[in-house]
Amino acid sequence: MAEQSTDFYAVDELLEPDEIAIRDRVRAFCEKEVTPVINGYWERAEFPFDLVPKIAELGLSGGTVQGYGSPGMSAVAAGLVAAEWARADGSIGTFYGVHSFLAMQSIALLGSEEQRERWLPAMARLEKIGAFGLTEPKHGSDAVGLETSARRDGDSFVLDGAKKWIGNGSIADYVIIWARGQDGAVGGYVVEKGTPGYSATVMTGKTALRAVWQAEITLDGVRVPAENKLANCHSFKDVSAVLDRTRYTVAWRALGLATASYELALAHALRREQFGSPIGGFQLVQDKLARMLAEITSMQLMCWRLSKLADAGRMTAAMASLAKMNHAAKARAIVADARDILGGDGILLENHVARHHADMEAIVTFEGTDSVQALIVGREITELSASAAGSPSVAELTDRGEADALRARGATSPDTLPRLRSPHLDDGAADGQLHLPVELGRRPVRLDGVPGIGVLCRPPA
Numbered sequence: 001m002a003e004q005s006t007d008f009y010a011v012d013e014l015l016e017p018d019e020i021a022i023r024d025r026v027r028a029f030c031e032k033e034v035t036p037v038i039n040g041y042w043e044r045a046e047f048p049f050d051l052v053p054k055i056a057e058l059g060l061s062g063g064t065v066q067g068y069g070s071p072g073m074s075a076v077a078a079g080l081v082a083a084e085w086a087r088a089d090g091s092i093g094t095f096y097g098v099h100s101f102l103a104m105q106s107i108a109l110l111g112s113e114e115q116r117e118r119w120l121p122a123m124a125r126l127e128k129i130g131a132f133g134l135t136e137p138k139h140g141s142d143a144v145g146l147e148t149s150a151r152r153d154g155d156s157f158v159l160d161g162a163k164k165w166i167g168n169g170s171i172a173d174y175v176i177i178w179a180r181g182q183d184g185a186v187g188g189y190v191v192e193k194g195t196p197g198y199s200a201t202v203m204t205g206k207t208a209l210r211a212v213w214q215a216e217i218t219l220d221g222v223r224v225p226a227e228n229k230l231a232n233c234h235s236f237k238d239v240s241a242v243l244d245r246t247r248y249t250v251a252w253r254a255l256g257l258a259t260a261s262y263e264l265a266l267a268h269a270l271r272r273e274q275f276g277s278p279i280g281g282f283q284l285v286q287d288k289l290a291r292m293l294a295e296i297t298s299m300q301l302m303c304w305r306l307s308k309l310a311d312a313g314r315m316t317a318a319m320a321s322l323a324k325m326n327h328a329a330k331a332r333a334i335v336a337d338a339r340d341i342l343g344g345d346g347i348l349l350e351n352h353v354a355r356h357h358a359d360m361e362a363i364v365t366f367e368g369t370d371s372v373q374a375l376i377v378g379r380e381i382t383e384l385s386a387s388a389a390g391s392p393s394v395a396e397l398t399d400r401g402e403a404d405a406l407r408a409r410g411a412t413s414p415d416t417l418p419r420l421r422s423p424h425l426d427d428g429a430a431d432g433q434l435h436l437p438v439e440l441g442r443r444p445v446r447l448d449g450v451p452g453i454g455v456l457c458r459p460p461a
């Protein structure tokens with residue numbers, strides 16, 4: 001029987017019995033298998049390979065993916081699981097998140113039926129580990145500007161480029177490399193372990209998530225069979241769709257770390273005596289604990305509601321961004337307060353809060369920084385892009401179907417749009433970060449050397 005966790009507003013009553021059962025299974029597993037050993041791995045910056053077969057036995061890989069041996073959980077259950085891993089340890093949560101949410105979801109959403117059948121069952125059993133290779137040394141927040149290239153050569157694609165920060169990149173069996181094809185459109189290419197030209201170096205010197213590995217990857221003439229290109233990925237917009245579908249789980253993970261830290265701080269405050277009484281009896285400490293609990297309770301309710309919207313197919317990218325932005329910031333403050341309440345013990349690994357405090361820094365950054373999430377929300381609520389105020393991007397025009405409408409009216413020749421999708425003019429910047437460096441939709445525009453660009457302007461009212 002797993003221990004109870006913080007639930008001040010009886011949020012458990014909003015959950016389905018099977019959601020509670022899955023969550024409690026992960027909680028009990030973590031109490032037995034993860035918490036007792038994880039500090040040592042973290043300190044040594046080692047990945048706990050021994051845990052992988054045990055995690056596999058839980059049968060939870062794939063999260064919300066339906067079929068192919070995956071559990072097909074509700075988004076609420078997937079979120080609860082993500083929070084529970086993080087409540088025990090951010091590194092294990094990251095391993096599971098990259099494999100289950102990013103890699104498996106990419107294949108489930110963007111692969112053909114044949115590709116799903118080929119890769120997902122072994123991944124669901126965790127016999128094969130997945131990775132998601134988007135970020136590059138020069139392209140983090142502006143991942144849409146990625147430079148890794150994919151060139152068609154007979155029955156293969158040849159990949160060249162570099163990636164950075166790729167979780168599981170050095171151990172994965174299937175690494176999805178996002179690369180730009182000769183037509184300028186971004187595609188997903190599954191690189192299988194052992195493919196010549198692929199090399200991955202584990203990144204060292206990290207001060208967060210030390211028990212999971214990220215890799216710097218070099219792709220030097222990596223040849224993948226044409227059938228390893230994800231069949232339904234046509235532009236960066238499709239990559240964004242995967243990120244939009246997984247981002248809400250990062251909000252849950254922030255909640256998990258915050259909850260663990262609050263609980264450890266509360267226990268310490270009741271135990272630790274100063275000036276002749278438990279520090280939990282001091283007004284200033286109680287004030288901190290009460291504010292932590294208030295934030296955690298609101299985070300729980302937001303996570304639950306967001307996941308319900310996801311289950312109903314109503315979660316938008318901005319809704320997920322709002323939660324990621326809010327929860328990462330709130331969790332960061334909670335974890336810092338918890339660390340403070342533990343005093344000197346708060347920087348000793350053996351008390352766990354130090355690890356959560358360090359790990360929280362990575363969660364603030366990955367899958368879109370705080371500022372990037374704020375820009376996504378800001379664009380949605382103002383309908384103005386902060387990058388080029390008032391200007392719809394090609395992505396936005398495409399979202400609204402206007403680009404297609406303009407194309408249909410013969411406003412451009414079929415070969416013009418691919419040219420517009422050359423680097424930095426990709427059409428899929430669903431994160432709102434990339435825009436044409438001109439004001440579209442307000443006045444005629446022209447870019448040197450790119451004839452026909454003006455057709456992307458909205459016609460005068």
Ligand SMILES: Cc1cc2nc3c(=O)[nH]c(=O)nc-3n(C[C@H](O)[C@H](O)[C@H](O)COP(=O)(O)OP(=O)(O)OC[C@H]3O[C@@H](n4cnc5c(N)ncnc54)[C@H](O)[C@@H]3O)c2cc1C
Pocket residue numbers: 098132133134135139140141142164165166167168209214362365366367368369370371372375433
């Ligand atoms: C532990 C960890 C694991 C990761 N795992 C993966 C993975 O598995 N796969 C993968 O592909 N990537 C992964 N990443 C990469 C991650 O997604 C990027 O680190 C993240 O998107 C930020 O990019 P960056 O680090 O290059 O920072 P930058 O983009 O250089 O940002 C630096 C600062 O500039 C700010 N900034 C950037 N653009 C703007 C703007 N337009 N307006 C205002 N502020 C802006 C940012 O908010 C940030 O504060 C991982 C990263 C970490 C730390």
